[in-house]
Amino acid sequence: MPADTNEELNEKIQVIATFSGGKIYPRMFTWNNQAYKITEITYNWQERKGSETINYFSVSTGPDLYQISFNSSSLGWHIDKIIQ
Amino acid sequence: MILHIDMDAFFASIEQAINPRLKGKPLIVGSRESRLHTVVCAASYEAKAMGIDSGMPSAEAFKICPNLEFVSADQSKYIWASEQIFELLKGYGFEAANASIDEFQMDIKDTPGPASLAQEIQKEIHQTFKITASIGIAKNSLLAKLASKINKPNGIAVLTPENLEQILAKVPAKKLRGVGPKTSLLLASLGIETCLDLYKKSPSFLEQFLGKHGLNMYAELHSTEHFDASKDDSETKSVGHSYTLPRASENTGFIRAWLRLLSEMVGARLRQQNLAARTIHLWLNGPEIPGFGAQRTLQEPTNDSYEICLHAQRIMAKTGQKMPKIRAMGVTCSTLSKVNYLPLFNEQKRREGLLKTMDKINAKLGDWSIYPAVIHLARQKS
Numbered sequence: 001m002p003a004d005t006n007e008e009l010n011e012k013i014q015v016i017a018t019f020s021g022g023k024i025y026p027r028m029f030t031w032n033n034q035a036y037k038i039t040e041i042t043y044n045w046q047e048r049k050g051s052e053t054i055n056y057f058s059v060s061t062g063p064d065l066y067q068i069s070f071n072s073s074s075l076g077w078h079i080d081k082i083i084q
Numbered sequence: 085m086i087l088h089i090d091m092d093a094f095f096a097s098i099e100q101a102i103n104p105r106l107k108g109k110p111l112i113v114g115s116r117e118s119r120l121h122t123v124v125c126a127a128s129y130e131a132k133a134m135g136i137d138s139g140m141p142s143a144e145a146f147k148i149c150p151n152l153e154f155v156s157a158d159q160s161k162y163i164w165a166s167e168q169i170f171e172l173l174k175g176y177g178f179e180a181a182n183a184s185i186d187e188f189q190m191d192i193k194d195t196p197g198p199a200s201l202a203q204e205i206q207k208e209i210h211q212t213f214k215i216t217a218s219i220g221i222a223k224n225s226l227l228a229k230l231a232s233k234i235n236k237p238n239g240i241a242v243l244t245p246e247n248l249e250q251i252l253a254k255v256p257a258k259k260l261r262g263v264g265p266k267t268s269l270l271l272a273s274l275g276i277e278t279c280l281d282l283y284k285k286s287p288s289f290l291e292q293f294l295g296k297h298g299l300n301m302y303a304e305l306h307s308t309e310h311f312d313a314s315k316d317d318s319e320t321k322s323v324g325h326s327y328t329l330p331r332a333s334e335n336t337g338f339i340r341a342w343l344r345l346l347s348e349m350v351g352a353r354l355r356q357q358n359l360a361a362r363t364i365h366l367w368l369n370g371p372e373i374p375g376f377g378a379q380r381t382l383q384e385p386t387n388d389s390y391e392i393c394l395h396a397q398r399i400m401a402k403t404g405q406k407m408p409k410i411r412a413m414g415v416t417c418s419t420l421s422k423v424n425y426l427p428l429f430n431e432q433k434r435r436e437g438l439l440k441t442m443d444k445i446n447a448k449l450g451d452w453s454i455y456p457a458v459i460h461l462a463r464q465k466s
Contacts, residue, residue: 049450
């Protein structure tokens with residue numbers, strides 16, 4: 001049977017992103033001192049948490065799929081989980 | 085003409101768009117993370133083909149298909165996608181309304197080539213959201229909704245005066261919105277098996293056997309009225325929340341925690357809309373109390389979650405059992421009115437101040453940033 005849930009991480013990461021036409025396109029992120037090139041943004045969505053807006057992205061690095069997020073109030077990026 | 089857009093296996097399709105590995109595979113979206121102790125919220129078409137569908141216990145779904153893929157629901161994705169699709173539809177310049185999180189309607193008047201318009205909408209939705217929609221077009225809302233189900237998934241059906249009867253003859257009456265199991269049985273006893281049988285009945289016949297509901301059904305089936313999206317029929321009649329526990333429980337603390345959590349959710353929604361309720365209804369389900377439901381009517385309306393919970397607990401006492409095993413529960417408040425009173429007594433003022441402060445904190449920092457300690461047990465992951 002496949003894994004029960006996706007692996008939750010919730011860690012801060014550094015991201016290189018393009019902000020264009022009111023949209024955000026993450027291109028690369030660094031996590032645990034390793035750089036990951038984003039080959040595809042498979043989906044993106046937003047959620048309001050109180051007064052903050054969180055932009056979520058499911059991104060593929062080729063072999064793996066991750067969920068990362070950008071908090072537009074704190075301007076911080078997080079890696080939320082590895083999507084199985 | 086009304087154009088009804090029905091997203092295909094909405095939640096499951098979004099999850100398949102997010103994770104390409106899930107494309108083409110039987111997939112269920114569960115209401116909670118525990119894959120074997122949840123309920124199917126949505127099933128992909130591959131899972132539907134195996135007889136798996138919404139509302140089924142996930143354990144049963146896994147028995148049918150042991151290799152089923154599983155994702156726990158994340159409402160924020162679905163709500164966001166729904167809002168964005170609605171914005172996209174409004175861009176076409178017609179009156180639009182959302183019928184539910186995954187269904188939308190547009191009044192396209194007498195626009196020529198409605199099927200081409202539907203194709204254009206399908207294409208734009210697919211390009212933007214990587215998911216598909218089925219579209220039904222007919223002279224009224226009810227028939228357009230019915231038409232949207234005919235060629236699922238990713239299909240279009242246009243009901244015209246020429247093909248209407250031919251198509252209605254193929255659709256069982258029970259597929260029509262408003263025809264539940266009870267009405268369906270009654271209709272069958274009257275020899276009404278298909279939507280066409282129903283369509284051809286006179287209003288007096290339907291009124292005779294189905295009362296006001298029959299008359300409404302006739303009007304909805306035959307209407308050619310354009311809908312008025314600006315018409316305010318959104319007045320809240322009731323506010324409720326329910327939850328199915330991972331397994332039947334008779335743990336008093338756990339059940340009370342859930343009762344309080346549901347009451348908090350209901351109370352918060354009432355306060356958001358500046359409403360208060362006079363009727364509190366509790367619904368419980370468990371092996372010893374299948375489908376128990378009872379209500380209390382209060383002298384003064386309330387939107388205080390604590391008070392709602394106290395009344396729900398008093399209703400629970402009516403089950404006549406100390407603490408029955410409970411699998412699912414729901415709290416609903418109705419007989420709603422706008423809050424137009426000021427608290428008189430100090431204790432009331434203190435409670436209202438506390439609630440306002442908690443609501444403000446949750447609005448600023450996010451839901452459940454602050455909550456009564458008693459519900460902590462319910463908020464722990466099952």
